[in-house]
Amino acid sequence: MEHAARSRTIDIPAIMRALHQTLDDDPKILNDPIAPRLIDVDDDQRWLAPLLDHPFAKQWRAGFALRARYAEDCLAGGAQRGTRQYVILGAGLDSFAYRQPPWARSLQIYEVDHPITQQWKRDRLTTADIPTPSNLTFVPIDFENASIPEALQSSGFALGSQTICSWMGVTQYLTPGALEAVFRFVLSLPLSSEIVFSFIIPQQEVSGIEAEALAIAARRAEEVGEPWLSRLRADELALKLRTLGFSRIIHLTPAEAAMRYFRDRKDGLKERRGEQLMRAIV
Secondary structure, eight states, X not given: OOTTSOOSTTHHHHHHHHHHHHHSOSSOSSOOSSHHHHSOTTSOOGGGHHHHTSTTHHHXXXXXXXXHHHHHHHHHHHHHTTOOEEEEETOTTOOGGGSOOGGGGGSEEEEEEOHHHHHHHHHHHXXXXXXXXXXXXXXXXXXXXXXXXXXXXXXXXXXXXXXXXEEOSOGGGSOHHHHHHHHHHHHTSOTTOEEEEEEEOOGGGOOHHHHXXXXXXXXXXXXXXXXXXXXXXXXXHHHHXXXXXXXXXXXXXHHHHHHHHSTTOSSOOOOOSSEEEEEEEO
């Protein structure tokens, strides 16, 4: 991403979550009344037309709703087991903090993102008259060049407190070295801390209409200066995480996602293969 401009790709998850609220059946995969308010309707979104108008668009929506829902399900379980901090890495237009349920109010929430992107979001929140909750802290950082622990500690983060980190829609934009730095940061946290994250698998492992859609998404990201730098195989990634020292790896496979989140739906929403989800537990 160009450091003089905010991220362009952060619009996509919010747009897809907003469309999910109006186009898809109840029950929603994710109930997100905030997403429609975060979208800048005056912004030129023509560069997104090949994604929004693509025959795979419905499954794009499903995937974006799923990854937010899965992270929040993991957080809910963690809160019951003693988690006290929630770190949203590459927060973008994530909306959890602004619609948090009562059980989350005892958590300290940290939104971590590039300074320019984060300020743009804060301006959007102000424009939409969405207040900042008292348990939320904004943490500006450049993932490729700065220390996550130092940035967080300067914002009141407690390294000795059990934490869940959410890292959705980010890994493909970072180098292998930057990815490993994030995983090592999580490993420095107390036992039972974890990171739940998305990753995009190699192009050759995807077929049909999804392969076409994924190739279009990669081209569009590169055209706006945010190329995909890392695409990961689930088995190799799990092995890497075990080698680094995580005690448990949980891969939400497409089959498991279908059973858990898409069973018996009548609107045609279903699991994706090209982007998948994983948890790594300290």
